[in-house]
Amino acid sequence: MEVSGKSKPKKTFSLSRGSAEDFILFCIPCDRDGARVPAKGYCSTCKEHLCDTCYKHHKxxxxxxxxxxxxxxxxPTTPSVPVVQDEFDSCDDHGDEKLKFYCKDHDIVACSVCVTQNHRLCNVVYIPKLSKHILDSEELNEIMAEMKALEDNFKSQIKRVKDEMKAISQNHDGIIKAIHQFRKEINTRLDEMEKHVVKEADNILIKQQANLNDLSTGVKEITSKLTEKRKRIDNLIQRKCLDKLFVEMKKKQQRNDDNKNVKFYDTVQKKVVSEIKLTESPFDVSALTDDRFVVTVPDGTSIHFMLLRNQHIVSERKVNINEDCYGIAYSQDKLVVSCVNPGKVLILDLQGKILQRLNADKSLFSFPEYVTVNTAGTSIYVSDYGYSLENGVKQLDWQGNLLDTYQQAEVGKYLRGICELNDGTFLVCLAQDSDDNLRRVSDSCKPCKITMNKKLGKWYPEAVAYCQKSRKLYVSYSEKGFYKPKHRIKIFKVDWC
Incomplete structure (x- = not known):
C-alpha cells in the first residue's frame, strides 16, 4: 500500500482544535454523512483519512x-486543510498598492512604491517568503502570551476595583450608622457636628468612587480593545491568513515601540529633533552635565547613560542594577535612585555600584516614585505616592534619617513628580483633575503659596521640571485620568509669593 518516491500533498497544515479531540483522527467520508468513525488509514491522492471499511472499499x-x-x-497524525489565500492590506501612503514587502533594516512593512522610493538600498524581503513559518515562530507566541497576560491583568484589575468600591461603600454605610448611633447618645447640641461629619464622609465617598469609576472605565476600555485585537489575531491564525498576521504583528510592535523611546525636544524649534529606542519603557531622567544624562528603566532594572552629540542622542552605556529603578537624581558625583518593590532609596556611584540602601527596615516608604536632591546637596526629597494618608514628601539626610515630612492628608490624592525651584522651595504634582493639582512646599516640607500666570485646568500631572533661566515650568500630563499615558506637556511662566 505504501508507494515510495511520491511527493507529499502540497500546502497543507496541521490543525489543533484545542480540545480532547486533538489526538483523534476521524474518517472524512463518514464524517460528511454525520458519523464520527476513527481513521485507520489515509489516501495520499484524495488527502483524506479513512476508516477501516472505507479503506478497504477504496482499493x-x-x-x-x-x-x-x-x-x-x-x-499523517494530524488532519490537513488547504492554505487559505491571503489578501494584502493597502498601503496608507499609496492606496492602490499592497503591503507585500518587509524591510529588515527599518523593521517595517511596505508596498512596492515605498520600497522603490525609500528602501532601494535596504534588505527587503517578499512577505510570503517570511510568513510561511510564522505559526511556529517564537515572536508570535510571545505576542499572544503578552496580550493574554495583559488581558488577564486588566480583568483582575477590574475585579480589584469592584472589590474596593464595595468595601468603600460598606465603610461609608458603617460611618453613617456609627454617626446616627452616636447622635442618640448625646444631646441635640451635636447636630451641627453630625451634619458636618456626614458631609465630609459623603465627599470622601464621592471622590473615591469617582476616581475608581474613572480607573474602572479606563481599564474596561483597554481590556475591550485587547480582547478585540486578540480575537482578530486568533481569527487570522484559524484562517491561515499568514500575510495579514505578519503585518498585524509588525503594526503592533511599531505602536509598542513608541512607549520605549527617549526623545530630545528642542523648546526653541518646538519639535523632537532626536530620539533613541530602548528595549523597555523609560521612566525618569536626570542631567549629569550639559550634554550627558541618565535614564531609569524600571522593567529592565537598569540605568542608561546617554549623551548629546550634535543634537543627537547617543547611548553611552547601560548599568544593570537588578532593582526596579524609578526616580533618579544626581548630586556630588552620586546617583540617588528610588525603587518601589519594596520601597527604598539607593545611593550609587557613577559606575552603578550601590553604596547605600536607605529604608533597610522597609518602614519609611510606601511607593517612592520620584526623588530629587536640593541644590546645596544636603537633603534628599522623596515623593512617596503611597495610599490614603501614607503619601507625602519625605526629607532625608544621606544616611537615610527622616528629617521632616510634608503630609498629603487628603484621601484620594496621590503625589507624583517633584522638582526644586530657584528659591529653594519644591513643586509636587498631585494626580487629580482640579486646579489645585500642583503643590509648593518649603525646604523644611511646609506648605507655601503658589501663583501662576494662568489657571491650570482639570488635568492629571505626572512629572514636573523647572528652567531657572527662562523661569518656565514644564509639566507632563493627561486630560482623561491619572492612569492614562502622559503624552502632553504644559508650559507655564511662574511667579512665587
Missing amino acids: KQTPSCHHILLDRDSM
Missing part, C-alpha cells in the same frame, strides 16, 4: 483503485 473501486494508500502506521 476495490475502479476510480480509486490506483490511489496511493497509507496504513495506520504510515498515515
Whole structure:
C-alpha cells in the first residue's frame, strides 16, 4: 500500500482544535454523512483519512483503485486543510498598492512604491517568503502570551476595583450608622457636628468612587480593545491568513515601540529633533552635565547613560542594577535612585555600584516614585505616592534619617513628580483633575503659596521640571485620568509669593 518516491500533498497544515479531540483522527467520508468513525488509514491522492471499511472499499473501486494508500502506521497524525489565500492590506501612503514587502533594516512593512522610493538600498524581503513559518515562530507566541497576560491583568484589575468600591461603600454605610448611633447618645447640641461629619464622609465617598469609576472605565476600555485585537489575531491564525498576521504583528510592535523611546525636544524649534529606542519603557531622567544624562528603566532594572552629540542622542552605556529603578537624581558625583518593590532609596556611584540602601527596615516608604536632591546637596526629597494618608514628601539626610515630612492628608490624592525651584522651595504634582493639582512646599516640607500666570485646568500631572533661566515650568500630563499615558506637556511662566 505504501508507494515510495511520491511527493507529499502540497500546502497543507496541521490543525489543533484545542480540545480532547486533538489526538483523534476521524474518517472524512463518514464524517460528511454525520458519523464520527476513527481513521485507520489515509489516501495520499484524495488527502483524506479513512476508516477501516472505507479503506478497504477504496482499493476495490475502479476510480480509486490506483490511489496511493497509507496504513495506520504510515498515515499523517494530524488532519490537513488547504492554505487559505491571503489578501494584502493597502498601503496608507499609496492606496492602490499592497503591503507585500518587509524591510529588515527599518523593521517595517511596505508596498512596492515605498520600497522603490525609500528602501532601494535596504534588505527587503517578499512577505510570503517570511510568513510561511510564522505559526511556529517564537515572536508570535510571545505576542499572544503578552496580550493574554495583559488581558488577564486588566480583568483582575477590574475585579480589584469592584472589590474596593464595595468595601468603600460598606465603610461609608458603617460611618453613617456609627454617626446616627452616636447622635442618640448625646444631646441635640451635636447636630451641627453630625451634619458636618456626614458631609465630609459623603465627599470622601464621592471622590473615591469617582476616581475608581474613572480607573474602572479606563481599564474596561483597554481590556475591550485587547480582547478585540486578540480575537482578530486568533481569527487570522484559524484562517491561515499568514500575510495579514505578519503585518498585524509588525503594526503592533511599531505602536509598542513608541512607549520605549527617549526623545530630545528642542523648546526653541518646538519639535523632537532626536530620539533613541530602548528595549523597555523609560521612566525618569536626570542631567549629569550639559550634554550627558541618565535614564531609569524600571522593567529592565537598569540605568542608561546617554549623551548629546550634535543634537543627537547617543547611548553611552547601560548599568544593570537588578532593582526596579524609578526616580533618579544626581548630586556630588552620586546617583540617588528610588525603587518601589519594596520601597527604598539607593545611593550609587557613577559606575552603578550601590553604596547605600536607605529604608533597610522597609518602614519609611510606601511607593517612592520620584526623588530629587536640593541644590546645596544636603537633603534628599522623596515623593512617596503611597495610599490614603501614607503619601507625602519625605526629607532625608544621606544616611537615610527622616528629617521632616510634608503630609498629603487628603484621601484620594496621590503625589507624583517633584522638582526644586530657584528659591529653594519644591513643586509636587498631585494626580487629580482640579486646579489645585500642583503643590509648593518649603525646604523644611511646609506648605507655601503658589501663583501662576494662568489657571491650570482639570488635568492629571505626572512629572514636573523647572528652567531657572527662562523661569518656565514644564509639566507632563493627561486630560482623561491619572492612569492614562502622559503624552502632553504644559508650559507655564511662574511667579512665587
